[in-house]
Amino acid sequence: MDTKWKSRLLFAGWLLLFVIGLSSVVAAVHDGRTYFKRDYFHTMEFDDHLSQFISYLNTYELGNMSKEEAKKAITVTPEEIEEHRYRYGSLPEQIANIKNQYETDIQEANAADNKEAAQILIKERDKKIADITKNFQDEEYVRQKVRVEKEQAIDDYYQSLEEERSNFEDYQAFFKYYFKDTSTGKVYTNVNMAGSSVKEIFNQKNMLFIQKYEAANALRAGEQTIGYGESGEGILLKARGGKFEGRIGAVSRPTAASPLYNDYKMFRQNQKVFIIYVASGFILLLISLYIGKRFFIFPIGLIEKIQPLYNRVPLDVSVAAALVTWLLTIVSLQWSNVLIYYEYTYTLIQNVISHLLASLCLTFLSLLQGKLLVERWKAGEGIREEWRQSVIAKLGRLLTNAFLVRSIGIQFFLLLAVFFFTGFGVPIAVSHLDLLAIYGVLFLLISLPALILLFRGMAYLNLIIQHTGRLAAGHLEADLPVRGRSVFAKMAEHINVLKKDVKASQREQAKSERLKTELITNVSHDLRTPLTSIISYTELLKNETISAEERIAYTEIIDRKSKRLKGLIDDLFEASKMASGNAELVKEKVDLVQLLQQALGEYDEAIGESSLQFRVTNPDEPVFAMVDGQKIWRVFDNLIGNILKYSLENTRVYISIKTMNDQAIITFKNVTKYELGDNVDEMFERFKRGDRSRHTEGSGLGLAIAKSIIDLHEGTLDIEVDGDLFKVTVALHVSS
Numbered sequence: 001m002d003t004k005w006k007s008r009l010l011f012a013g014w015l016l017l018f019v020i021g022l023s024s025v026v027a028a029v030h031d032g033r034t035y036f037k038r039d040y041f042h043t044m045e046f047d048d049h050l051s052q053f054i055s056y057l058n059t060y061e062l063g064n065m066s067k068e069e070a071k072k073a074i075t076v077t078p079e080e081i082e083e084h085r086y087r088y089g090s091l092p093e094q095i096a097n098i099k100n101q102y103e104t105d106i107q108e109a110n111a112a113d114n115k116e117a118a119q120i121l122i123k124e125r126d127k128k129i130a131d132i133t134k135n136f137q138d139e140e141y142v143r144q145k146v147r148v149e150k151e152q153a154i155d156d157y158y159q160s161l162e163e164e165r166s167n168f169e170d171y172q173a174f175f176k177y178y179f180k181d182t183s184t185g186k187v188y189t190n191v192n193m194a195g196s197s198v199k200e201i202f203n204q205k206n207m208l209f210i211q212k213y214e215a216a217n218a219l220r221a222g223e224q225t226i227g228y229g230e231s232g233e234g235i236l237l238k239a240r241g242g243k244f245e246g247r248i249g250a251v252s253r254p255t256a257a258s259p260l261y262n263d264y265k266m267f268r269q270n271q272k273v274f275i276i277y278v279a280s281g282f283i284l285l286l287i288s289l290y291i292g293k294r295f296f297i298f299p300i301g302l303i304e305k306i307q308p309l310y311n312r313v314p315l316d317v318s319v320a321a322a323l324v325t326w327l328l329t330i331v332s333l334q335w336s337n338v339l340i341y342y343e344y345t346y347t348l349i350q351n352v353i354s355h356l357l358a359s360l361c362l363t364f365l366s367l368l369q370g371k372l373l374v375e376r377w378k379a380g381e382g383i384r385e386e387w388r389q390s391v392i393a394k395l396g397r398l399l400t401n402a403f404l405v406r407s408i409g410i411q412f413f414l415l416l417a418v419f420f421f422t423g424f425g426v427p428i429a430v431s432h433l434d435l436l437a438i439y440g441v442l443f444l445l446i447s448l449p450a451l452i453l454l455f456r457g458m459a460y461l462n463l464i465i466q467h468t469g470r471l472a473a474g475h476l477e478a479d480l481p482v483r484g485r486s487v488f489a490k491m492a493e494h495i496n497v498l499k500k501d502v503k504a505s506q507r508e509q510a511k512s513e514r515l516k517t518e519l520i521t522n523v524s525h526d527l528r529t530p531l532t533s534i535i536s537y538t539e540l541l542k543n544e545t546i547s548a549e550e551r552i553a554y555t556e557i558i559d560r561k562s563k564r565l566k567g568l569i570d571d572l573f574e575a576s577k578m579a580s581g582n583a584e585l586v587k588e589k590v591d592l593v594q595l596l597q598q599a600l601g602e603y604d605e606a607i608g609e610s611s612l613q614f615r616v617t618n619p620d621e622p623v624f625a626m627v628d629g630q631k632i633w634r635v636f637d638n639l640i641g642n643i644l645k646y647s648l649e650n651t652r653v654y655i656s657i658k659t660m661n662d663q664a665i666i667t668f669k670n671v672t673k674y675e676l677g678d679n680v681d682e683m684f685e686r687f688k689r690g691d692r693s694r695h696t697e698g699s700g701l702g703l704a705i706a707k708s709i710i711d712l713h714e715g716t717l718d719i720e721v722d723g724d725l726f727k728v729t730v731a732l733h734v735s736s
Contacts, residue, residue: 010295015367018288019359023333024281027274030334035274040267041209041250049260050211050248053175054219056168059161061188062179062244063221067158074150076143084135084142091136098128157226173258178202179219179246188244198247207249208264219244303371310372316390318376322369329362407487415450422447457486464492471499530561537561585712589735590629591622592664593657599636600655603644611649612670617656623664626735627713635706635717639668639728642703648673648724659734666730676721 028036037043065073088094102125109118135142178189178198191201202210213219220243254261310318332355376386387393422443429439460483467480479499480492537554540546546554600607600616607614643653647670654669703719710717713732720727 014288014291015360015364017284018292019333019356019363021281021283021285021288022363023359024278025285026330026333027281028278031274032278035271040264043267045263046209049171050175053168053171053248056164056171057177057179058219058221060165060168062181062219067154070154070158071151074147074154076146076150080146081139081142084146091132094132095129098125098132101125153226170259173254173256174250174260175248176202176207176251177246177248179213179244182218182243182245189246202247202249206252208252209250211248213247214245219246302368303375306368307372307375311376314390314394315386316392318369318373322366322373325362325365325369329359329366332359332362415454418447418450460486460492464495468495471495471502530565533561534558534565585628585631587626587628589624590627590632592625592627592632592666592732593618593623595629595633596636596655596657596666599633599640602637603640606644610644610647612644612647613652615652615654617654617658619657619659623657623659624735625664625732627732628709631709632713632732635709635730636666638703638706639730643668643670646670646672646674646726662734664732664734666732668728668730670726671724672726675724676726 034043034045040046088097102121106118106121106125109115109121135145172190176189176191178187178191178193178201180187193201204210250260250264313321425439425442429436464480479496482489482493482496537558541551541554541558596616596618600614647653651671654667656667658665707717710730710732715730715732717731718729720729
């Protein structure tokens, strides 16, 4: 036999044992409170029957009052008289109601020229009016009418008692009683004593059950209340007796057919079947659990085949399906009624097979879903991710997003409610024409304005969608109109802002392209110039006819141009490193005043040879800052070098340091020899020079490097140009 078939047969046999065992547990839980009782007489069902019998006994025997006695005991109170008078309102209201009842019929009779019918109706109407009027005039007249109502209610009550007497007689076939009125000594019994004592009749041999009623446990005849009248007033029938002592027993051999005795015998039979079934089921359950623990009972390959498909189902749907299946399984496992309540073998077998098949299928689905859920939990992405993909979570996000802008959500909900009730009101208004006018007014006041509001919103939204589509296609048209303070108006306003940002971005992109072109041009020019000189003079050195003096001069030029080329390349790498943020800072406490003096000292000879007049203003005390001293020195060096290269001859240069609001402010001011133009920001671009003819020795990287260094120190470097006045301001945080 194939291994898969063996696995399937093993699983089927195990499932059968497990289902039978599990059904016994369900039966024990469901029906155990009934069949685990000592006998039938300790069940709730028997207690109910006994209580009903005692109620009948009190009504028909112990507390019985004859119909004549009940009628003699009738009393009519002033309150009952008043209630009867005003049962249908005051006298004018009742007369008006009677007239309204007959008015239409009398008019129709007169219209048909049926005078006789009209007179009969008038006479009947007047008789009722006279009767109502007399109610308010004669108290005795009303008292008699109330008495008649009560007598009729008593007649109906005693008639119903006679109709139910057969139930009391059925109970007497099984229940025997003996009671004595402790006050009068009168005996009430359905047993033929024939000289026997109570103990001889009511003993364990003759009775299956005996209940004694003595002293505090004695029976007391209760009172009966009979309802009468349209408002349901009650007639209280007081019991004639008082306290009764005696016994109630259940006979072991009823003399007549007794349904209650049949229930007793059926219970004993069912109890035996139930105990055998539960005990054997528990044994089978233990065996199935032992087998399931030692062997993997699911058919080979089943879980592996279904698991990938099952994992695609949302977690909450899987759990809900599993819970429903488990609940149906528990319901299907309630077999005890099948085994107990069917007497015919064919019906029993038929129902057992149908219930067994249903339980097998549902139990298999329950076990399968439980196994799949466990495997999913072990191998899944985690409960949070699973829950995020669940249907409930998606619905929650959908509702959250629907009310993300609360005003839109509320407006949509209100409009939906208006249109729903508008449609709901159409059939009501059509079927009740008297409500049509009210519906029309409400439609004009509520539904029509809501409809206009909806169409206005749709039109505005369509305009926004069309505009954004053209904007996405690159057509920067005029701004959208901003109408009111709605969400759509805010959307239009935001789109206008985005459009302005797009225009600014396009301008920046054009500027970037232009600067890129200039950068490539400037780099090519600045690198090609010294390189060309080096190549030219190298070719000249190859000529053997040149003199030694010329050779030395050419070599010095090549050396100078090589150093310039190296400086340009070093500056370019430095600028790139600074711009990318890869430069490392070695911060320490540095005196900025001393650092500036050192930078100026490097240029003492150049300053002396120039025609510029330097005016340096320093504070009397040191100005300390946590900076990378080498790189800040590079900033000062670049700025002083630019001053010497680009300042107009015979002008003054002003350099100062001061502290302000925990910052050190270093200012460099000079008059330029070249016209700078208005676009100051481009001065920070790489290879950008004030000398556009590029005849000076500068690399065009000085300000770009200086700006990057100051940015790394979280400071600022600003440029101001006023005509030919060029001003650079550096701000750095000072240390405490």
